Structure formats: structure tokens, C-alpha cells
Amino acid sequence: MTNVIFWGKYGVTSGRVGNDHLHIYRSACVRSIKRMRKRSLIPVALLVVFGAIQLVPVSRTNPAVVTPMKWDSEETKALADRACMDCHSNQTVWPWYSYVAPVSWWIANHVNEGRDKLNFDDLTAVRREGRRKFGNVANAQGEAGEGNEAGESTGTAQGGGARAAKIADEIKEHMQHGQMPMESYLPMHPTARLTEEEKIKLIEGLSKSVAATLGQ
Numbered sequence: 001m002t003n004v005i006f007w008g009k010y011g012v013t014s015g016r017v018g019n020d021h022l023h024i025y026r027s028a029c030v031r032s033i034k035r036m037r038k039r040s041l042i043p044v045a046l047l048v049v050f051g052a053i054q055l056v057p058v059s060r061t062n063p064a065v066v067t068p069m070k071w072d073s074e075e076t077k078a079l080a081d082r083a084c085m086d087c088h089s090n091q092t093v094w095p096w097y098s099y100v101a102p103v104s105w106w107i108a109n110h111v112n113e114g115r116d117k118l119n120f121d122d123l124t125a126v127r128r129e130g131r132r133k134f135g136n137v138a139n140a141q142g143e144a145g146e147g148n149e150a151g152e153s154t155g156t157a158q159g160g161g162a163r164a165a166k167i168a169d170e171i172k173e174h175m176q177h178g179q180m181p182m183e184s185y186l187p188m189h190p191t192a193r194l195t196e197e198e199k200i201k202l203i204e205g206l207s208k209s210v211a212a213t214l215g216q
Helices: 019-053 074-083 103-117 129-146 157-176 196-213
Strands: 002-008 011-017
Touching: 074 196, 157 196
Parallel strands: none
Antiparallel strands: 002 011
């Protein structure tokens, strides 16, 4: 018989057990210790993975402004700064969490997609598929006037006007359907949540500002 100490949910107790029972008890203790070690390795492994993914490069760039916006009013500019410019300009304000993976991957991809679809600092660029939806009409007319395959210049006044009208229609459609600003953007940017009156003012103001910028 051997004296042993037991750890249980009701505290520490002691008693005498036979050799067979002692072997069973020791085996149970060993298994318990192994489980505890495995569990303790999980947070360490997670920490290592978290540290490793921080080394993955993420592009957070603010390219030069190509087409400075000709704002129709300071109010339109202020509304656009609140609701649009972080994802649709080359003047993105990158918050601290945009430097922490994996959130940084999602934010950088979101900004790149937003710029690709519509960039207020580069309105004449129509490069990838996302931007073509804003410039198909203008491209056709711009190519006829200028022979420019990419449709990147404003071309004729008619071409610039067509592009401006196309962009204005897309902005109006997205904002009226509540697609812009995106719901996922609002929790961390509560000032981007616009009232219905502010949405109407922004839609009208952007339409005038885009037209002025493209020389309609």
C-alpha cells in the first residue's frame, strides 16, 4: 500500500492505494499532464502564426493626384471626405488597424477595389474591368474623337460629358440603394453615416464636381 495525494474538484485529499490502483492513478496523471501541455501550446502556436503573418507585405499607397477635383462647394468636399475619399481617392487615411494582419489584407484589397471602380483623384483613367463600368460610353466617344485605345484622356468635350454623366449615374444608383458607403465601413467610421438630406446634397454636389473636373 502506498500513500498518495489526490487533486480533485473538491480539493486535495490523501489516502492509501494498492500498487495496481497506483499504476492506474499514475497513468491518469501522465495523460492529464500531456493534455495540459498540448493545450498550453495552442496559444503559443497562435501567437507564432499571428507574428508570422505580420511579415506578409501589404501595399498601402497613396499615388499622386492625377485629376484634382474641382469641388462645387466646400460642403460637397466635406461630405465626400466623410463618406467616399478613403476608398475612392489617392488620399486614403490608413488607420492603425490597417497595419495589423489579417485585417490589413482586407482593408488594402477593399481600397484597391474602390479605387479601381472609381477614383476621384484619377477620373480619366479607365484601366481594369472595374473602371470600365464608369467609362464605357465615354471611351467609345473619346476614341472616336481622339483615337485613344485606352480612352484615358478626356477626349472631346462630348466624351468628357458622357463620362461625367456615367459616373454621376453610378454614384446616384449606389447611394440611393444604400450600397455606398458600405455597411462594413460604418462601424469604424461613424461620421460616414449620412442622413437622407446629406445623401441628396452629396449626389448633386458630386455630379457637378465631376462634370467640372472633366471639363463638361
